[in-house]
Amino acid sequence: MFIPGIFAPISRAFNYIKTLSAIQIQENAKSYKDQVFKILDPSKTEVVFNSEWINPLGASGMLTLTTTFNVARMLERDDFDKRYKSGTSISISEFIYPLLQGYDSVHLKSDIEIGGTDQKFNLLMGRHLQRAYEIGKEQAVLMMPILEGLDGVQKMSKSLNNYIGVADEPNDMFGKVLSVSDELMWRYYELLSAKTLGEIEVLKEGVANGSLHPKSVKEDLALEITARFHSSEAAKNAKDEFDRVHSNNQIPTDIDEFSCDGDIWIAKALVDCNLTPSTSQARRDIKQGAVKMNQEKVSDEQLQLSSGEYVLQVGRRKFAKLKVN
Numbered sequence: 001m002f003i004p005g006i007f008a009p010i011s012r013a014f015n016y017i018k019t020l021s022a023i024q025i026q027e028n029a030k031s032y033k034d035q036v037f038k039i040l041d042p043s044k045t046e047v048v049f050n051s052e053w054i055n056p057l058g059a060s061g062m063l064t065l066t067t068t069f070n071v072a073r074m075l076e077r078d079d080f081d082k083r084y085k086s087g088t089s090i091s092i093s094e095f096i097y098p099l100l101q102g103y104d105s106v107h108l109k110s111d112i113e114i115g116g117t118d119q120k121f122n123l124l125m126g127r128h129l130q131r132a133y134e135i136g137k138e139q140a141v142l143m144m145p146i147l148e149g150l151d152g153v154q155k156m157s158k159s160l161n162n163y164i165g166v167a168d169e170p171n172d173m174f175g176k177v178l179s180v181s182d183e184l185m186w187r188y189y190e191l192l193s194a195k196t197l198g199e200i201e202v203l204k205e206g207v208a209n210g211s212l213h214p215k216s217v218k219e220d221l222a223l224e225i226t227a228r229f230h231s232s233e234a235a236k237n238a239k240d241e242f243d244r245v246h247s248n249n250q251i252p253t254d255i256d257e258f259s260c261d262g263d264i265w266i267a268k269a270l271v272d273c274n275l276t277p278s279t280s281q282a283r284r285d286i287k288q289g290a291v292k293m294n295q296e297k298v299s300d301e302q303l304q305l306s307s308g309e310y311v312l313q314v315g316r317r318k319f320a321k322l323k324v325n
Contacts, residue, residue: 025049035166038229053107054100065099068132069125074098077121098122102129110139117143118155147191150176152184170230171252174238175317177222182207182214189221251295251311252319259323266293266303273312273320282314290315 020028033047057065074095075081083090098121105113105126115123123141130138146155149162156163164176180188189200206212219239226235245252258273267282270291276282283301285291291298292313293305310322 038166048108050100050104050107054103057103062096065103065129066096068129069099071095098125099129102126105139106130106133106135109135109137111137112140112142114142114144116146118146119143145191148184148187150180152181164225166229168229170226170234170238171241172317173229174222174226174235174242177225178215178218178242179316180218182218185214185218185221193221193224246316255311255319255321257321257323259325261325263304263306264322264324266291266298266305267301269305269310269322270312270314273322275312275314275318275320285314 029047029049037045075084077098080090080094082088101122102125104110106129109130110126113123113126120141120143123143127138127141148154149156149160150164151160151162154160154162158165164173168176177188186200186204189195189203190197193200195203203212203217207214207217223235223239226238241252256274260269260272264272265279266286267279270276270282270285271279276285282291286298286301289297289299294311295313305322305324307324310324312320312322
């Protein structure tokens with residue numbers, strides 16, 4: 001079984017491809033292995049780097065690879081087609097990327113390749129190249145639906161900050177699952193839960209007729225997901241902490257602590273405490289009523305914090321302690 005693209009030396013990001021250094025590749029590899037082995041059994045998994053067979057290709061091998069496909073076929077890929085028709089730039093390296101991914105299937109002689117539905121073109125490229133290089137087989141392709149992020153609109157993505165990471169701490173993971181809308185919850189159930197579609201349908205009917213509260217159904221999902229990547233005990237503790245903080249309006253037991261010398265502007269304090277990425281975002285959060293200090297809502301964007309200790313909060317899950325000396 002082949003899961004593509006994890007350790008490739010090039011990384012696609014929107015409309016361009018950026019190269020990664022050897023150090024970055026190694027760092028990414030370690031991070032991805034830490035995550036993927038929360039799901040896969042390391043003793044039954046072999047991790048390989050495609051540089052082992054792509055580097056030896058050389059100029060001659062790369063030219064041979066490019067002769068296996070033509071530009072007209074390449075433009076059949078949906079995003080290439082749209083960008084070409086709109087006059088948006090497409091680099092040659094972007095054309096080569098699917099060929100390199102497809103060549104992985106040639107070298108590995110893979111039987112099955114797994115990827116998201118957005119990777120259909122690249123996955124089928126593997127079949128095409130296996131046929132072109134006459135390796136005696138054509139891999140099966142298993143595609144997974146794309147999971148929407150916490151916003152319920154765009155696909156889950158770290159770059160969009162709408163994701164639940166498999167390496168997230170239990171409290172964060174539990175809280176993020178609970179933050180999804182009641183409507184999006186069913187999509188998460190269908191794609192992430194071990195429950196059958198029949199069992200999920202019973203839950204839907206229970207919520208629809210009022211015999212089940214959507215919050216309790218969502219909590220069960222949060223418990224299941226958190227337990228999968230941590231433990232049942234960690235999931236229960238995360239639920240207890242969530243209830244203590246949010247249901248009883250209390251402060252979390254374990255939050256980051258920061259300090260500063262001299263008076264500090266509230267917006268800068270929020271940035272320095274890693275609660276918001278910028279002072280402009282901090283001001284927007286204050287305007288939207290999302291910022292609290294010592295559990296009291298902050299409305300003054302120009303507030304100066306003088307000597308003392310403060311518990312700062314942004315939204316429902318971000319907390320920090322700040323000591324102003």
